[in-house]
Amino acid sequence: MLHVEATALPDVKIIRLKKFGDHRGFFSETYSRKAFTEAGIDHDFVQDNHSLSPVVGTLRGLHFQSPPFAQDKLIRVPRGRILDIAVDIRASSPDFGKSVAVELSAENWLQVLVPAGFAHGFVTLEPDTEVLYKVSAPYAPAHDHGLAFDDPALGIDWGLPAERLILSDKDRKHPRLADLPRYFA
Numbered sequence: 233m234l235h236v237e238a239t240a241l242p243d244v245k246i247i248r249l250k251k252f253g254d255h256r257g258f259f260s261e262t263y264s265r266k267a268f269t270e271a272g273i274d275h276d277f278v279q280d281n282h283s284l285s286p287v288v289g290t291l292r293g294l295h296f297q298s299p300p301f302a303q304d305k306l307i308r309v310p311r312g313r314i315l316d317i318a319v320d321i322r323a324s325s326p327d328f329g330k331s332v333a334v335e336l337s338a339e340n341w342l343q344v345l346v347p348a349g350f351a352h353g354f355v356t357l358e359p360d361t362e363v364l365y366k367v368s369a370p371y372a373p374a375h376d377h378g379l380a381f382d383d384p385a386l387g388i389d390w391g392l393p394a395e396r397l398i399l400s401d402k403d404r405k406h407p408r409l410a411d412l413p414r415y416f417a
């Protein structure tokens with residue numbers, strides 16, 4: 233029913249789901265605890281989030297929650313298209329500071345699993361893009377942190393010129409990786 237692939241950062245996984253199309257439209261099991269667990273993705277998701285970004289170039293990120301409210305995230309796009317980015321911020325990881333980008337869309341029907349210890353963000357590539365994601369810990373504003381999306385040390389190519397990017401005020405003020413406390417060992 234589902235197929236799991238590692239990305240260049242092996243703990244970030246791409247999930248391919250079955251989509252059954254017929255003359256009425258389609259049906260898809262977008263999450264099944266049993267099927268995901270059998271495929272090695274075993275997380276205790278406690279909250280579902282949903283965002284809408286009307287304008288192309290809306291960039292949300294890079295975000296993470298620190299322990300004890302660190303979140304695993306399972307992300308999908310039921311409408312529109314995004315470039316989804318995960319950055320390894322685990323201090324002792326050989327991939328510390330490295331990022332991976334995956335395009336998620338209503339068309340490709342992929343999901344991405346971004347585990348705790350990674351900062352996460354995305355930029356929208358189509359108008360009216362909606363992003364749905366499950367998280368494994370509740371929202372905890374005191375433990376909610378950000379990393380600068382344009383930190384040169386990360387070298388992330390967001391795929392659009394800077395003047396086309398739409399961000400929250402908060403997301404323009406996050407520290408660079410070198411100045412970020414080491415929240416994850």
Ligand SMILES: Cc1cn([C@H]2C[C@H](O)[C@@H](COP(=O)(O)OP(=O)(O)O[C@H]3O[C@@H](C)C(=O)[C@@H](O)[C@H]3O)O2)c(=O)[nH]c1=O
Pocket residue numbers: 281283292293294295296305352353354370371400
């Ligand atoms: C994330 C979150 C926000 N909020 C509130 C706080 C604020 O008033 C409003 C908008 O919050 P933000 O600006 O943080 O929303 P946004 O920038 O969409 O934040 C999200 O970005 C992506 C990339 C992630 O990975 C998510 O974990 C989350 O951090 O929603 C909640 O009530 N619960 C939540 O779980």
